[in-house]
Amino acid sequence: MTLLRLNNITRRFPLGSPLYGPRKYLVAVDGVSLDVEMGRTTGIVGESGCGKSTTGRIALGLEPPDSGGVLFQGLPLPRIDSKKWRAQRRQMQLVFQDTLAALDRRMTVSALIAEPLAIHGIGDPASRKQRVAELLHGVGLGEGHGMLYPHQLSGGQRQRVVLARALAPKPSLLVCDEPVSALDLSVQAQIVNLLMDLQQELGLGLLFISHDLRVVRHVSDRIVVMYLGRVVEQGRADAIIDQPAHPYTQALVSAMPRLPGGFDHYVALPGEPPSPTDRPCGCPFHPRCPLARDVCRQSLPELLPLGPERQVACHLVRH
Amino acid sequence: MLHKSFHNSAGAALLPAHGIGASATKPAISIAGLRVAFGDVPVLHGVDLAVNKGEALGIVGESGCGKSVTWRAVLGLLPKSAEIGGEARIGDLDLVGARQSVLDRVRGGRIAMIFQDPASALNPVHRIGAQITEALRLHRGLSGAAARAEACRLLDQVGIAAAASRLNAYPHELSGGQNQRVMIAIALAGRPELLIADEPTTALDATVQAQILLLLKDIQRDTGMALVMISHDLAAVAAVCDRACVMYAGQIVETAPKHTLLTAPEHPYTRDLIGAIPPSHGPRMRLTAIAGAPPQRNLSPGCAYAPRCRHAIAVCRTSRPEPRQVAARHSVRCLRLDAGTYQ
Numbered sequence: 142m143t144l145l146r147l148n149n150i151t152r153r154f155p156l157g158s159p160l161y162g163p164r165k166y167l168v169a170v171d172g173v174s175l176d177v178e179m180g181r182t183t184g185i186v187g188e189s190g191c192g193k194s195t196t197g198r199i200a201l202g203l204e205p206p207d208s209g210g211v212l213f214q215g216l217p218l219p220r221i222d223s224k225k226w227r228a229q230r231r232q233m234q235l236v237f238q239d240t241l242a243a244l245d246r247r248m249t250v251s252a253l254i255a256e257p258l259a260i261h262g263i264g265d266p267a268s269r270k271q272r273v274a275e276l277l278h279g280v281g282l283g284e285g286h287g288m289l290y291p292h293q294l295s296g297g298q299r300q301r302v303v304l305a306r307a308l309a310p311k312p313s314l315l316v317c318d319e320p321v322s323a324l325d326l327s328v329q330a331q332i333v334n335l336l337m338d339l340q341q342e343l344g345l346g347l348l349f350i351s352h353d354l355r356v357v358r359h360v361s362d363r364i365v366v367m368y369l370g371r372v373v374e375q376g377r378a379d380a381i382i383d384q385p386a387h388p389y390t391q392a393l394v395s396a397m398p399r400l401p402g403g404f405d406h407y408v409a410l411p412g413e414p415p416s417p418t419d420r421p422c423g424c425p426f427h428p429r430c431p432l433a434r435d436v437c438r439q440s441l442p443e444l445l446p447l448g449p450e451r452q453v454a455c456h457l458v459r460h
Numbered sequence: 461m462l463h464k465s466f467h468n469s470a471g472a473a474l475l476p477a478h479g480i481g482a483s484a485t486k487p488a489i490s491i492a493g494l495r496v497a498f499g500d501v502p503v504l505h506g507v508d509l510a511v512n513k514g515e516a517l518g519i520v521g522e523s524g525c526g527k528s529v530t531w532r533a534v535l536g537l538l539p540k541s542a543e544i545g546g547e548a549r550i551g552d553l554d555l556v557g558a559r560q561s562v563l564d565r566v567r568g569g570r571i572a573m574i575f576q577d578p579a580s581a582l583n584p585v586h587r588i589g590a591q592i593t594e595a596l597r598l599h600r601g602l603s604g605a606a607a608r609a610e611a612c613r614l615l616d617q618v619g620i621a622a623a624a625s626r627l628n629a630y631p632h633e634l635s636g637g638q639n640q641r642v643m644i645a646i647a648l649a650g651r652p653e654l655l656i657a658d659e660p661t662t663a664l665d666a667t668v669q670a671q672i673l674l675l676l677k678d679i680q681r682d683t684g685m686a687l688v689m690i691s692h693d694l695a696a697v698a699a700v701c702d703r704a705c706v707m708y709a710g711q712i713v714e715t716a717p718k719h720t721l722l723t724a725p726e727h728p729y730t731r732d733l734i735g736a737i738p739p740s741h742g743p744r745m746r747l748t749a750i751a752g753a754p755p756q757r758n759l760s761p762g763c764a765y766a767p768r769c770r771h772a773i774a775v776c777r778t779s780r781p782e783p784r785q786v787a788a789r790h791s792v793r794c795l796r797l798d799a800g801t802y803q
Binding site for chain 1: 522523635636637638665666667668669670671673674692694695696698699700718719722723732733734735736737738739740741744746747748749750751753754768
């Protein structure tokens with residue numbers, strides 16, 4: 142069953158002052174559609190400025206789309222700050238990269254985890270205390286950690302607290318924006334394992350946003366590859382990584398060093414992702430694409446199906 | 461752009477006396493018993509390491525393991541409060557405790573270093589041409605048109621298109637990847653025997669990271685200089701280096717040729733670290749999660765990894781393992797290995 146559906150959403154931010162000349166826009170997200178299934182993980186991968194975080198914020202209703210719609214459990218998201226919105230927010234939670242910024246450093250871990258329960262009016266103080274203990278245990282922390290403050294914990298422990306806090310109101314959707322990027326490798330593996338265990342146990346739908354293709358492949362059932370605000374390819378995780386169809390996905394996969402082997406199949410890609418304020422016309426990828434032709438410079442390729450479960454936006458792929 | 465050959469006429473002059481045959485006798489740098497302490501907290505517990513001429517060596521480890529401190533100590537870049545012991549020999553010169561005037565000639569000359577964040581390493585108010593020619597003036601005595609021509613050649617060597625016009629650009633006009641290329645050009649200006657790259661691609665996007673890693677490898681191969689790449693990313697190190705050292709809590713726990721390290725690691729930490737990397741292809745297996753976190757300070761009398769090690773026995777907590785040669789060029793610091801029992 143589809144838990145979350147983004148339907149052709151677009152988000153642009155005005156640049157500079159409206160007083161001088163025609164207004165310019167930064168198009169952060171341009172016509173993105175994706176689904177998150179119940180109990181499954183959809184991964185969004187892309188380089189900086191590709192719009193992956195904005196997409197996550199729109200999915201949670203933290204950012205209104207300029208056009209297109211977000212459906213959660215088949216219904217459109219209520220208006221922000223309305224009563225209905227708050228009730229809906231119980232169901233959808235967010236995990237960030239920067240845990241020190243996400244946790245109020247003047248609150249103890251127990252208070253931090255209990256806060257969402259109080260906000261959503263779940264249970265009475267005694268049952269909340271019980272639930273906090275359960276959550277601490279669930280994310281692999283001891284009850285002793287409840288008394289500590291965020292700065293007394295390591296990065297991995299703080300990410301566990303953020304997870305416990307997100308899970309407190311029993312959400313059905315978790316949006317994770319670079320949840321393990323700031324962690325050491327050994328700790329990253331702990332959190333990835335924990336996330337996957339919790340998902341299985343609680344039947345969570347995950348929208349997992351990361352620049353790290355390895356981690357995204359590991360956790361995701363489906364992968365959405367974004368470039369300059371647009372989806373260039375999406376499909377089953379294994380298919381995307383093993384047989385990438387879009388030239389950008391091919392380059393991205395080849396730029397991930399293999400163990401062992403390194404860059405044995407490296408597809409050199411010139412330049413760097415351009416700024417989203419200055420998008421090339423035609424296919425946004427054409428200035429860096431090794432295969433670009435005239436048609437790529439002139440018209441924007443549509444996201445079209447390639448086989449049963451995959452979509453690719455490229456003029457040169459035979460659909 | 462990446463794969464163009466750097467064998468031009470000036471490049472030939474850039475070759476220091478290299479050749480793998482000679483390297484066996486005299487390393488580019490050899491570090492012995494290097495210890496660093498901040499106040500009474502020891503952070504390096506005796507690092508022994510030799511980098512051969514023309515070799516690409518990777519140093520891998522998690523945050524706080526001492527991988528950067530080792531090289532900062534060697535180059536005298538640590539704050540005055542650091543107490544440094546041991547030696548770091550480059551030729552007949554010991555860099556530990558050397559005078560500033562000696563270090564000034566070595567840094568940027570015989571040994572160059574690049575860092576994670578090129579934007580903060582470059583001076584934002586000077587054109588990049590001026591920053592490269594400054595290094596050329598200090599280390600090679602070039603000035604005027606000769607310096608400018610050489611700066612142009614260096615930019616070309618690091619793969620910056622339209623090098624001549626880019627000399628007039630300011631760092632903010634270039635992207636992160638291009639700024640890292642400029643940093644590499646400045647590092648190459650002094651014709652170093654050894655280039656130390658400290659997390660050179662951590663701040664860059666995936667496709668740009670691959671460009672820079674391959675550029676480093678090409679330059680290292682073409683100029684014959686030695687390269688030390690410090691990184692938390694084992695896969696990135698494996699893509700560039702011939703040999704790698706794994707550090708944990710201020711010590712090198714395993715050193716081996718890259719292929720051996722990746723396919724037949726002996727130290728439990730190396731094994732766990734490799735198991736923690738999500739595989740890039742093939743079946744998805746559960747990742748190896750190492751319990752706990754790397755220690756902030758390593759004061760235990762035993763093996764530093766013992767509290768997190770699945771194979772630790774009582775003796776691991778009480779006595780420190782010494783490095784043991786398990787094969788040619790492969791050494792491991794583990795007590796369980798001596799017993800040969802853990803699997």
